[in-house]
Amino acid sequence: MRRIWYTVPTMAFNPRQVDHILNQATPVVCPAAQLVARWRNQTLFDRAYGWSDPDECRRPTTTETRFDLASVTKISGPLPGLMLLEGMGRFSHMDRLGKYAPAMRGSDKADLWLQDILAHQAGLYPWIPFWQETVKRNGDFKRRLVSSYPSEKYSLVMADHLYLQDKFKKKIYRTIRKSELGEKEYRYSGLSFFLFPGIIE
Numbered sequence: 001m002r003r004i005w006y007t008v009p010t011m012a013f014n015p016r017q018v019d020h021i022l023n024q025a026t027p028v029v030c031p032a033a034q035l036v037a038r039w040r041n042q043t044l045f046d047r048a049y050g051w052s053d054p055d056e057c058r059r060p061t062t063t064e065t066r067f068d069l070a071s072v073t074k075i076s077g078p079l080p081g082l083m084l085l086e087g088m089g090r091f092s093h094m095d096r097l098g099k100y101a102p103a104m105r106g107s108d109k110a111d112l113w114l115q116d117i118l119a120h121q122a123g124l125y126p127w128i129p130f131w132q133e134t135v136k137r138n139g140d141f142k143r144r145l146v147s148s149y150p151s152e153k154y155s156l157v158m159a160d161h162l163y164l165q166d167k168f169k170k171k172i173y174r175t176i177r178k179s180e181l182g183e184k185e186y187r188y189s190g191l192s193f194f195l196f197p198g199i200i201e
Contacts (some may be wrong), residue, residue: 015045026050029186032061078196082118085200093118097192100199103173108181116184117192123182124189130172134164 022033032050036043052059085091091100097117098110109124116122134145147154147163154163176191 018045019047022047022049027054032065032067034061034063034065034067078193078200081200082196091199097195101195103170103198104177104195107177109177117189119186120188121184121186122189123184123187124191125179125182126187126189126191128175128179128191130168130175133171134168 018035018037022035026033026049030050031054032048032052034048035045037045046063048061048063048065050061051057052061052065082091082093086093093115095114096110097112097114098105100114101110104110112122112124117124135141141162145165145168146158147165148161150157150163152166154165156164156166156169158164172194176194179191
């Protein structure tokens with residue numbers, strides 16, 4: 001049974017504006033993109049932009065191109081929660097981080113605007129490889145930090161049958177507090193996604 005079909009765009013939807021924005025974004029913000037807009041099981045818009053090989057520009061992205069969705073959980077996880085809280089009046093992206101993240105108070109991260117953090121233009125450090133602290137030189141997990149079974153001491157879920165020691169969260173927060181803060185310009189950072197779960201909970 002075919003559940004998705006194409007239809008004529010309705011409401012305030014301007015394909016030309018979308019084209020303009022994504023054509024401008026793909027060389028700068030990301031090498032490639034695909035946007036699918038659906039409404040009531042009908043596809044209003046489905047177009048691809050950019051290149052699968054941005055260095056050589058020989059393979060243009062198509063609507064059949066497969067993307068690496070490794071970071072999709074960062075968006076699909078905290079963002080709906082933050083939007084729900086904002087709709088309930090319990091969160092505002094116009095506030096500063098310190099209002100919702102006690103662990104950042106007293107640091108140079110406390111006064112960062114949440115809207116800048118969400119847009120990756122607050123100057124947060126791009127990435128800290130916390131996972132390296134959990135493994136030995138031979139690649140095995142450190143038993144004092146990682147367990148195969150959940151408990152009061154190991155309740156942070158890393159993956160199936162892998163649980164991180166609760167105290168490690170404090171180490172993550174301390175490291176983020178001390179991390180370098182750059183200029184207010186676009187620079188992707190995954191650090192805020194360590195903080196959002198605590199804000200949502």
